[in-house]
Amino acid sequence: CGGLSSQVLGLGAVVLTGVWMGRYRGGFAWDGSEQEFNLHPLCMVLGLVFLQGDAILVYRVFRNEAKRSVKLLHGVVHLLALIVTIVGVVAVFDFHRASHIPSMYSLHSWCGMATVVLFCLQWVLGLMFFLFPVASSWLRGVYLPLHVFCGVLLLVMSIGSCLLGITERLLFTIMATYSHLPPEGALANVLGVTLLCFGILVISIITKEEFRRPPNPEEEALSVHFKTLTEGACSPTP
Amino acid sequence: CGGLSSQVLGLGAVVLTGVWMGRYRGGFAWDGSEQEFNLHPLCMVLGLVFLQGDAILVYRVFRNEAKRSVKLLHGVVHLLALIVTIVGVVAVFDFHRASHIPSMYSLHSWCGMATVVLFCLQWVLGLMFFLFPVASSWLRGVYLPLHVFCGVLLLVMSIGSCLLGITERLLFTIMATYSHLPPEGALANVLGVTLLCFGILVISIITKEEFRRPPNPEEEALSVHFKTLTEGACSPTP
Structure with a gap:
């Protein structure tokens, strides 16, 4: 139930960002224009928030699968998240360069x-x-x-940065009308609240003891055996 | 060491907010003017972030004191935080009312x-x-x-809301020059980073197992006895 709700909120946030950029900000392109900038919010919400959140959740959703497979899936979803994130970062720097806007001041x-x-x-x-x-x-x-602490911190910082970005974008584009809460402003605010709820839900799921991976003595023994072998082969220091 | 650093960061954030509002935004007053608004950031950083963070930390700093005293201190510091927070909220609503600016849209x-x-x-x-x-x-x-989950969530949401407020204030006041990072912009950015570091430090302290209250069997027995007495007196349902 929590897992399903998190997917609804996460995908909802991606769709809201797409609608905001597509319907109110002129859509997407890769030509140094504002349409290239529009890829920035979409990629950040998709990569840094939704995919990163899901990469964290795989340990809870697949808690009864083989540990090595889940670990691999965790790494692969994070790799996808990282690629999408980098595209999003390149988009905003490229837009700033083409439009002679300074970067990295806010x-x-x-x-x-x-x-x-x-x-x-x-x-x-x-x-x-x-x-x-x-x-x-x-x-x-x-x-x-x-690694676990930094993972949770990263999700929180990602969502916080997105909310800062939403506020910046709204004030750069609709400052004069924002206080009357036009549809675009309301949509962007709802996007911010959706991101916040996604973060709260994901973190509440991963901190719940009952969703933790059950300890598996056989797996632990294998894992220790594997580690001992590995250490013997690779690291001569104790 | 972590406790001391948290106090330096927390007090540093309060001082930075005071300098920002006092030196660059015309100081403080209670007359419906922008100087009344200036109390809003100061009270929020002091009450919602610094005092709230310290109220959480008392359980770790005084982990060897009597539980009931620490509980009482936790409640009293939170009460102080709540009072300062409410003054901060009243300040911004009163400023909006006096200046005919809509509230609750952003x-x-x-x-x-x-x-x-x-x-x-x-x-x-x-x-x-x-x-x-x-x-x-x-x-x-x-x-x-x-209660613990919501306490941590509250600190995170408080810091996030402060960062959103800093961004809003900067764009409402120095949007034209912010991209050249004037002293006021740099100071406000540093304030945001200081608040972020305070939050990370406080949460890393409270999630560290070694700073937890050591279990005290005698206290537990007394506590259970107290609870049993209480339940017997107050709640007839099992």
Whole structure:
């Protein structure tokens, strides 16, 4: 039920962004115009929020599947999220360059860039620590709580940055009429609330004990065996 | 160390807000003018973020003191936070009324109002459930995780609403020069980042297992005894 609601809210946010940019802001293009800018909000809501949220949720939704498959799916959905996010970042920088608008001055850009950099770092470290046998079992154990904390932080910062972006965009385009709450303003506000609800729901699902992966002694034993083998083969230091 | 850093960041945010409003926005007053509005950011950063964060932290800082005293301190600091917050909300509504500016249309106002309403509700429920012997032991146990989740959510929503407010204020006042990042813009951006860091630090402190209150069997026994007495006296249902 929570899983389904999260998908409705997440997809709803993507659709609302599409409608806002498509219906009220002139649609999409890749030519340095405002239509190229319009790809920025769409990619950020799709990649940084919806796909990133779903990548986190796979550990709860598929909690009874083989751990290695779920881990792989977690990494792949995050990779998709990362690609879409990078397209969104390129779109806004390219639009700024073509229109001679400065970049990286606003609080939205500072928070957004910090989020994207942390996201890239988290993905690379996650890949090295948990999918490739680079880190020792001890190091994995130390990094895991930090990886989880940063994952939740990233989702929160992503949604916060989107809300800052929505406010910026509204004030740059409809400041004169925003206080009368025209349809475009109401739609963008509803988008912000939808993103907030998506975040609250995803985080409430992943912090609920009953949705956690049940401990599997056989898997643990295999995993330790695999780690021991790996450590023996790759890392000569204890 | 984390506790000290959190106080530096929290007080730093309050000072930055005071400097922004005092030095660049004409100071403070209570006369329906922009100077009355200036109390809004100051009260929100002080009450909703700094005091609320500290009220959460008392459970970790005083983790070895008597539970009832810490609970009382938690409630009192939250009451202070609530009073300062309400002054801040009244300031902005009073300024809007005097200047004939509509209220409650922006995403900032929607998120901010949701935060303030949730804060009031959380405070009243917390008082009834945990300080007054109204709820049964079973009901307390059910409500506690929700109280903790909503407390963290409230801090996150408070900081998010402040960041939205900073963005709004900057675009309403210095939109023409913001892209050249004048001192006022840089100061407000730094305020936003400081609030973000305060939130990350507070939440990282409260989610660390080692800072949790150590279990005290004697206290637990007393507490259960107290609850049993209370339930017997107040709630006839099992």
